[in-house]
Amino acid sequence: MKQLTAQRITPSWMHHGEGPCWSKEWNGLAWVDMLAGDVMTFTPDDQPRRQHVDAVAACVRPRRSGGQIIAVERGVVLTDPTGAVEREIPMWGDPEIRMNEGGVAPDGSFYVGSMAYEQTEGAATLYRVAPDLSWQPVLENVSISNGIAWSPDGTLAYYNDTPTHEVSVFDWSPEAGLQNRRTFVAPVLDDHAAAAATDPEESYEPGRVSVSPDGLTVDSEGAVWVALYGAGQVHRYLPDGALDTVVAVGATQTTACTLGGEDLRTLYITTSREDLPDDVQPTAGSLYSVRVSVPGQVTQAFGG
Secondary structure, rough: OOEEEEEEOOOOOOEEEEEEEOOOOOOEEEEHHHHHHEEEEOOOOOOEEEOHHHHHHEOOOOOOOOOEEEOOEEEEEEOOOOOOEEEEEOOOOOOEEEEEEEOOOOOOEEEEEEEEEOOOOOOOOEEEEEEOOOEEEEEEEEEEEEEEOOOOOEEHHHHHHHHOOOOEEEEEEHHHEEEEEEEEOOEEEHHHHHHHHOOOOOOOOOOEEEEEEEEEEOOOOOEEEEEEEOEEEEEEEEOOOOOEEEOOOOEEEEEEEEEEEOOOOOOEEEEOOOOOOOOOOOOOOOEEEEEEOOOOOOOOOOOO
């Protein structure tokens, strides 16, 4: 198993960084400061820029026609290449539910999920937004809908409902959608790593400690990189579920990851300051990166 250490590449700019995405459409990285409602963009030779879009900005992906699709508090918005909003698509009115994470499938549809502000079990839903802008629920009784990404051949979709402490995998096709859900991996830490990542004075039962899978991405070999919230780590799992690489991150609330850079061999990792006192973990809310040997996939763009 390989062990890597990510480097901090920005100050603590985000309250709750999430959803990084590298795209040639914007020649760099975009991600969200989710609960601030801001979309962040960053190129290696530039400063990050913020665009406020809503009370929540949950996820951002490119559009094939230019611009972005952005999951906001209770729906999605479409922007043009200048960042101006072209269309707003409200999807529900319940103020207790907000959007969370999402991703674009090989057919150009946008899969995006929700969660309750109070993290109520079973209150959330995973939706599919089609290129014609129609939308429908595809998975209900979800608690905290998080990362979703596809295998290189497009036949498998990996998905996190964080409180299950598992990464799920589905069979997927444009005709049938998500089918045959099963467990891909249940990430764990050994006791030493768990204690270092959380409270060093807290005791742990002998064995291994389950953790909370958050955002994920799939590389060009079909391996799955999973950000483990609360653990300060990103794990890479081979297609057979074997743990291949552990990346240490200097902030425990690791939220999501993506592969980018010109050669798609830089792993970018977002982190969060949510619920942390000001004097705890001053590096939380920063962006991290590490070079890896296997490139990522080209980001799928929304077809609408």
